Amino acid sequence: MSDFFRDQTEIIQRFGWAVVHVLPSDEDPADAVPFAYTVGLTAAARPELIIAGLPPDLAHQLLNEVAARVHEEGARFRHGRRVADLIVDQEVVVLTGAPTADLWPGAALARYGRERLQLQQLVWPDPEDRFPWQEDYPAVEYRQPLIDAPSAELVRCHAPRRLAGPRGRRTGTGRGGPTP
Known part of the structure; x- marks a missing residue:
C-alpha cells in the first residue's frame, strides 16, 4: 500500500472521510479546472462528494461541511436539492x-470500485446567482464541469401544489382525497 493510501486510510478512520484535491498540470488541457472530492463516505453507504472550479481551501471547507452533515448527522441530498446555508446569501x-473525464475521483474509484461508488456534486453559482445550466452563466470565467444535467425542476418554475386555505388549513388533493 502506498503512503498516499495509508495516510488516507488513517484520515478516514479518524474522521470518516478524507478530501482529495486534483489540480491541473501542464499536461492537462487549457480549460481543465481544479476539483476536490471526498473518499470514505462510500464505506457508510453514502455518496462521495465532489466540487469543481474553486480554490482548494474553499473546496475543502465546503466538502468538509457537507461530509460532516452526511457522516455525523445522516443527511441525505436528493438530485437537484438546493442547500442554502453553505455560502452566504x-x-x-x-x-x-x-464520474466523467473532467471529474474523475480516482482515489475513491481505486478504493471502492466503480460499482460501489455513488457521486454527488456540489454546484455553486456565479456572483449573480446563475448556475452553469442557466442562460447567461459566464462559463469561461466560472468553468464548472458537471457530472450530470440538472433536473427539469431546476430549469423551470413550478406552480404550487397546494395553497393555504382559510385559517391556515391546507387545501387541495393529495393521495387518497382532500387534505384535512
Whole structure:
C-alpha cells in the first residue's frame, strides 16, 4: 500500500472521510479546472462528494461541511436539492451522477470500485446567482464541469401544489382525497 493510501486510510478512520484535491498540470488541457472530492463516505453507504472550479481551501471547507452533515448527522441530498446555508446569501445545488473525464475521483474509484461508488456534486453559482445550466452563466470565467444535467425542476418554475386555505388549513388533493 502506498503512503498516499495509508495516510488516507488513517484520515478516514479518524474522521470518516478524507478530501482529495486534483489540480491541473501542464499536461492537462487549457480549460481543465481544479476539483476536490471526498473518499470514505462510500464505506457508510453514502455518496462521495465532489466540487469543481474553486480554490482548494474553499473546496475543502465546503466538502468538509457537507461530509460532516452526511457522516455525523445522516443527511441525505436528493438530485437537484438546493442547500442554502453553505455560502452566504447563495444556494448550492446537489447533482447526482457518475464520474466523467473532467471529474474523475480516482482515489475513491481505486478504493471502492466503480460499482460501489455513488457521486454527488456540489454546484455553486456565479456572483449573480446563475448556475452553469442557466442562460447567461459566464462559463469561461466560472468553468464548472458537471457530472450530470440538472433536473427539469431546476430549469423551470413550478406552480404550487397546494395553497393555504382559510385559517391556515391546507387545501387541495393529495393521495387518497382532500387534505384535512
